[in-house]
Amino acid sequence: MTRLRNLLMVLCIAVLAASCRPQPDLSRDFGEPENWGETFEIFWKKMSTNYLFWNLDYDEGRGWDDVYDEYKEKFDALGLVADETRNDAQQKANTEEAYRYFFDITKVLSDGHYMLSINDQRGNAITLSPSTYRFLKELGYDDTSIFGFFSDTDYRNSTQFDRWRDYYQENTVHIMEYSFGLPSEGTGTMRANSTLASEYGFSDMQYLNNENLHIALGRNDDGIVYFAFNKFEFYDYFADTVANGANDVTDIVMAFHALVSDENTTGVIIDMRGNVGGIIADMSILWTAFMPDDADRITVGETRRKASENRTDYSTWTGFYIERCRLLPYGSFNQDVPIAIIINENSVSCAEMSTSAFMSLRDTYDYDVQLFGSHSMGGMGALLDMENSEEHFNGGISNINPYISLIYTPYCQTKASNGQNYEGRGIPADEYVEFDPDAFRNGTDPRLAAALDWIRQ
Numbered sequence: 001m002t003r004l005r006n007l008l009m010v011l012c013i014a015v016l017a018a019s020c021r022p023q024p025d026l027s028r029d030f031g032e033p034e035n036w037g038e039t040f041e042i043f044w045k046k047m048s049t050n051y052l053f054w055n056l057d058y059d060e061g062r063g064w065d066d067v068y069d070e071y072k073e074k075f076d077a078l079g080l081v082a083d084e085t086r087n088d089a090q091q092k093a094n095t096e097e098a099y100r101y102f103f104d105i106t107k108v109l110s111d112g113h114y115m116l117s118i119n120d121q122r123g124n125a126i127t128l129s130p131s132t133y134r135f136l137k138e139l140g141y142d143d144t145s146i147f148g149f150f151s152d153t154d155y156r157n158s159t160q161f162d163r164w165r166d167y168y169q170e171n172t173v174h175i176m177e178y179s180f181g182l183p184s185e186g187t188g189t190m191r192a193n194s195t196l197a198s199e200y201g202f203s204d205m206q207y208l209n210n211e212n213l214h215i216a217l218g219r220n221d222d223g224i225v226y227f228a229f230n231k232f233e234f235y236d237y238f239a240d241t242v243a244n245g246a247n248d249v250t251d252i253v254m255a256f257h258a259l260v261s262d263e264n265t266t267g268v269i270i271d272m273r274g275n276v277g278g279i280i281a282d283m284s285i286l287w288t289a290f291m292p293d294d295a296d297r298i299t300v301g302e303t304r305r306k307a308s309e310n311r312t313d314y315s316t317w318t319g320f321y322i323e324r325c326r327l328l329p330y331g332s333f334n335q336d337v338p339i340a341i342i343i344n345e346n347s348v349s350c351a352e353m354s355t356s357a358f359m360s361l362r363d364t365y366d367y368d369v370q371l372f373g374s375h376s377m378g379g380m381g382a383l384l385d386m387e388n389s390e391e392h393f394n395g396g397i398s399n400i401n402p403y404i405s406l407i408y409t410p411y412c413q414t415k416a417s418n419g420q421n422y423e424g425r426g427i428p429a430d431e432y433v434e435f436d437p438d439a440f441r442n443g444t445d446p447r448l449a450a451a452l453d454w455i456r457q
Contacts, residue, residue, distance in 0.1 A: 032401055036098050037076035042400050043102075043407070044068050049309040050395045052381060052413045053423060056110040061311045071101055081403050082121050095124040096151060103147050107133045110424030112348055112379020115408040126151050127406075131377050134424070135345055139163050166437035170344055171274025172214040172230035179445040182207045182216060187248045192218065195443045200452050202226065206252050213249060216271075217256050223266035224455055225259045226448075232278030232350040234285055242327075253285070254328070260289045261331025267455035270358075271342045271448070273373060277349025280382060287357055288325040290333050292365055297321040299360040300353050302419075303382070305412040306394035320414060322357055338368040340451035343429060348377035353414065355427050356380070360417035372433055372451045375426035381410025 033039040044067065054061030078098050086094065099118065106116055109130040119125040128150055136146045140163075148155040149164075176182040180202065181194035187208040192198070197205075201221030208215040214230040237249035246254075259265055283300075291298060302317040341355055355376065362369040384396055396411030415421045431454070433447045 035080050036078040037072065039081060039400060039403050040071060040075035043404060046398050046407060048311050050398050051409055052306060052395050053110045054312045056423060057108065067105055071105065074101055091122050092124055095120045099126050099151055100147060103128055103150065106130055111409050112377050112423060113381055113383060113408060113410055115406060117406040118404050121402060131379060136164060167435065169437060170435055170440060172228050175228055175271065175273065176207060176214065176216045178441055178443055179448060180205060180216060183209065185209045196445055206255060208248055208252055215252050217252055219259055222456060223264050224452060225265050225268045227256050228271035230274060231276050232282035234282045235279045238285060257289045257330055261333055265337060267338045269340045269451050272347045272351040273342055273344040274346045275351035277351055280350060283322045283350060283354055284325040287322055287354065289330050290361065291324055292335065293332055296324045298357045299417050300357050301414050301416045303412045303414045309394050335365060335367055338455050340455055341371045342447050342451055343371060343373045343376045345374055345377055348379040352376045352380050352427055356416040363417065370454055371430045373429045373447045374432060375428045378422050378424045378426035380414040380423060382412050383410050
């Protein structure tokens with residue numbers, strides 16, 4: 001009996017201690033914080049209501065309460081965010097300690113879009129990104145080095161991070177330069193003049209390089225169409241075409257549409273390495289060219305959002321589709337023509353949604369589709385501006401004036417067409433091809449070569 005009584009007493013003490021634990025005020029009447037404790041508390045609340053990926057993080061959201069318990073006193077101990085009694089070195093050290101806490105809290109988040117921008121108004125600023133953290137971890141950097149990468153510009157620019165810079169070079173601009181020998185600016189048609197372009201039969205290629213968009217289009221001697229672009233930002237150009245006539249961007253996209261349906265085309269390569277995403281409507285403009293004649297849409301996957309301000313109160317999963325674009329002329333795509341998609345660790349958002357759409361064409365209509373390269377970034381949620389996110393969707397982008405300028409996170413979560421949730425881990429390539437930075441800069445592109453070889457086979 002004595003042992004049982006003692007056990008019950010211990011349990012009661014534990015329950016009492018838990019019930020007496022200070023609880024955060026969950027009201028959303030936020031003022032402007034002055035100290036790190038208040039700033040953290042508002043951040044914690046906004047994450048509770050606005051963040052969408054608790055099903056993947058912090059033990060399905062339950063561990064977020066533990067974050068409050070662990071860090072609230074630590075942030076309180078840092079005092080004022082901007083304390084004029086500190087000299088510059090003391091202020092920087094105090095700020096860096098706060099940044100390290102935020103770094104440790106956010107580095108584990110699955111959200112591939114997530115960014116947290118913090119500024120103490122004394123010249124100390126930082127932007128944290130879990131997707132960049134994962135990328136650097138894959139390259140072998142430890143947490144101390146990665147925190148220095150985020151918090152110290154000079155350290156980030158040191159030779160220690162040459163490996164990171166090498167991998168970030170695999171994007172549309174450098175593919176055009178190294179793999180095809182195309183100009184780094186301007187627009188037009190030019191004979192591709194690199195060794196690789198000659199080896200694989202590419203001759204005249206259309207290209208566009210302005211301050212915003214980078215596009216390359218060509219068809220080689222075997223009839224294989226190659227199309228690369230750095231982001232989904234075509235919508236405004238097409239709207240301008242409706243009002244004022246064709247422009248350089250719509251010309252090259254319409255030429256892509258024509259080649260896709262041309263009877264002499266034997267294969268298509270869509271290169272989205274380094275593609276950062278953009279406007280969802282662009283997927284309809286581009287990929288309607290591949291729709292079966294009897295289909296009005298392509299499945300991207302399923303999506304859901306927050307149903308209330310409660311942390312894990314989600315809406316039901318609903319279908320996410322690319323609807324047929326009826327504003328433009330499209331030919332008929334021959335479904336026997338193989339399609340190669342090339343992706344890398346920096347393909348994100350609409351690039352991943354588009355990859356999922358082509359996976360859907362493979363699974364639903366038996367298209368011959370193969371993914372090459374490496375896994376994508378793992379950020380398939382859709383984003384809206386700050387006002388519409390918080391007001392209409394109980395989630396998404398927000399800020400905490402004056403010290404947190406941006407909490408960048410989607411308002412909805414997306415699963416791929418095969419039912420998999422690739423957030424935070426990326427869509428894997430069907431054929432993984434190692435990236436060699438030195439070879440790439442010297443005109444050898446094994447990922448493009450693998451896609452070409454597969455189509456020829």
